Amino acid sequence: MFVDQAKVFVQGGAGGDGCASFRRERFVPKGGPDGGDGGLGGSVIFRVTEGEQSLVNLRFQQHWRAERGGHGKGKDQHGHRGADCVVEVPVGTMVWDVETDELLADLTEPGQDFVVAAGGRGGRGNSRYVSSTNRAPTKCTPGKPGEERWLRAVMKTVADVGLVGYPNAGKSTLITAISDAHPKTAPYPFTTLHPNVGVVLFDDFFRFTVADIPGLIDGAHENVGLGHAFLRHIERCHVLAFVLDMGGVDGRDPLEDLKHLRAELEMYQEGLSDRPSIIVANKMDLEEAATNLERLRAAEPYPIVPVSAEIEENTVEVVRVLRPLVTELRQREAERKRLEREAKTPPAPPPVLTDSEEPESE
Ligand SMILES: Nc1nc2c(ncn2[C@@H]2O[C@H](COP(=O)(O)OP(=O)(O)OP(=O)(O)O)[C@@H](O)[C@H]2O)c(=O)[nH]1
Ligand SMILES: [Mg+2]
Numbered sequence: 001m002f003v004d005q006a007k008v009f010v011q012g013g014a015g016g017d018g019c020a021s022f023r024r025e026r027f028v029p030k031g032g033p034d035g036g037d038g039g040l041g042g043s044v045i046f047r048v049t050e051g052e053q054s055l056v057n058l059r060f061q062q063h064w065r066a067e068r069g070g071h072g073k074g075k076d077q078h079g080h081r082g083a084d085c086v087v088e089v090p091v092g093t094m095v096w097d098v099e100t101d102e103l104l105a106d107l108t109e110p111g112q113d114f115v116v117a118a119g120g121r122g123g124r125g126n127s128r129y130v131s132s133t134n135r136a137p138t139k140c141t142p143g144k145p146g147e148e149r150w151l152r153a154v155m156k157t158v159a160d161v162g163l164v165g166y167p168n169a170g171k172s173t174l175i176t177a178i179s180d181a182h183p184k185t186a187p188y189p190f191t192t193l194h195p196n197v198g199v200v201l202f203d204d205f206f207r208f209t210v211a212d213i214p215g216l217i218d219g220a221h222e223n224v225g226l227g228h229a230f231l232r233h234i235e236r237c238h239v240l241a242f243v244l245d246m247g248g249v250d251g252r253d254p255l256e257d258l259k260h261l262r263a264e265l266e267m268y269q270e271g272l273s274d275r276p277s278i279i280v281a282n283k284m285d286l287e288e289a290a291t292n293l294e295r296l297r298a299a300e301p302y303p304i305v306p307v308s309a310e311i312e313e314n315t316v317e318v319v320r321v322l323r324p325l326v327t328e329l330r331q332r333e334a335e336r337k338r339l340e341r342e343a344k345t346p347p348a349p350p351p352v353l354t355d356s357e358e359p360e361s362e
Helices: 056-060 171-178 228-235 254-268 289-299 315-344
Strands: 005-011 044-048 063-065 085-089 093-097 103-107 113-117 148-155 159-164 196-201 207-212 237-245 277-282 304-306
Touching: 005 056, 005 113, 044 093, 044 103, 056 085, 063 085, 103 113, 113 148, 159 171, 159 228, 159 315, 171 196, 171 207, 171 277, 171 315, 207 315, 228 237, 228 254, 237 254, 237 315, 254 289, 277 289, 277 315, 289 304, 304 315
Parallel strands: 005 063, 044 085, 159 207, 159 237, 237 277, 277 304
Antiparallel strands: 005 148, 044 113, 093 103, 093 148, 196 207
16 A cells, blocks of 8 residues: 555654652651652654665554653652654655644655654652752652654655656656566556556666656646646656557557656756756667657657667666666765755864963963
8 A cells, every 4th residue: 555645643652650659768867859750751753764665654544643751750760751752754754744834854864763752751750859958849840741743654665766757658667667666567558557666677786776766747736637636746856757559559649748758847847857867768679769859859858778678678777778877866965965064063162272372362
């Protein structure tokens, strides 16, 4: 089951209460206050896990609560820390606060942790309140409640390359030929109903990911067909590969198809159709294909790779053309992230002068 959006309630554990207690022991008169502190409540944490493909975890469990902290006890015993509640989410999960509509996190790094509801602090025991004027305080404080809120999570597939095309263009057949993913292929539209990500592995161990995205139809940007449900999965692909049916099956014209695909992407999000892209001219084994290819070559400045995905003819060329594009975009992305990090880090404090460096006063 593929789920790419969900609404959940998260609640951190409450802190344990502090304890008011006095040491009572034989031969120890006036033993003094010995109430321990309450433990910290556990937090609800979203953890990005590479193996996770969708938000299905969040669909079947709507409430996520972390354990509360233990209460403090006598003999200066502190309460135990509440266990965290870790929720595994896929790469590309974005999290919003439902009430404020604020984007809380955009989780793109595998292994990344994000606390969505922090646990409450534990209360203080009476031994904390001893002072010179009050040697036997009875005051202790209760633990603080944990954070709680409703969240909206949306998963947007993150892949190096996204395959974009009309239904039946042969996207699933192509991803099967070039990667380790094997989605269903069939001669009817909308065979693919959710994105599939495959890994392309080279002999020198270089690898990149490709996403097979469900077929796009006119009006998709207005939510026609599968609409936004899959357009958002194109957003996070660094390189686009437009897959065209060169045989003109169903009376289609590949040049028109390409124009419409770009228009749909642009209407959904400005600039999306300008992403670095290549054109995969598929079904070259069909009759009309050669003529259409000539027309396409005359009209398009982008790299065009003619293939026949079904018989795996020339599909190696597709990954060969994609590789330098992916490498370049990864470098650009790394550079962008570095600049972003640098902008966030506060400027270094002025150097501290040691005695020997201190300017001599007259
Ligand atoms: N003749 C020919 N047929 C092909 C080729 N590649 C794919 N097909 C056929 O085209 C049909 C559709 O292929 P799919 O890979 O399922 O198409 P898709 O783009 O994933 O379609 P959706 O999932 O519906 O969007 C299948 O019947 C394939 O056998 C090709 O190179 N030549
Ligand atoms: Mg498909």
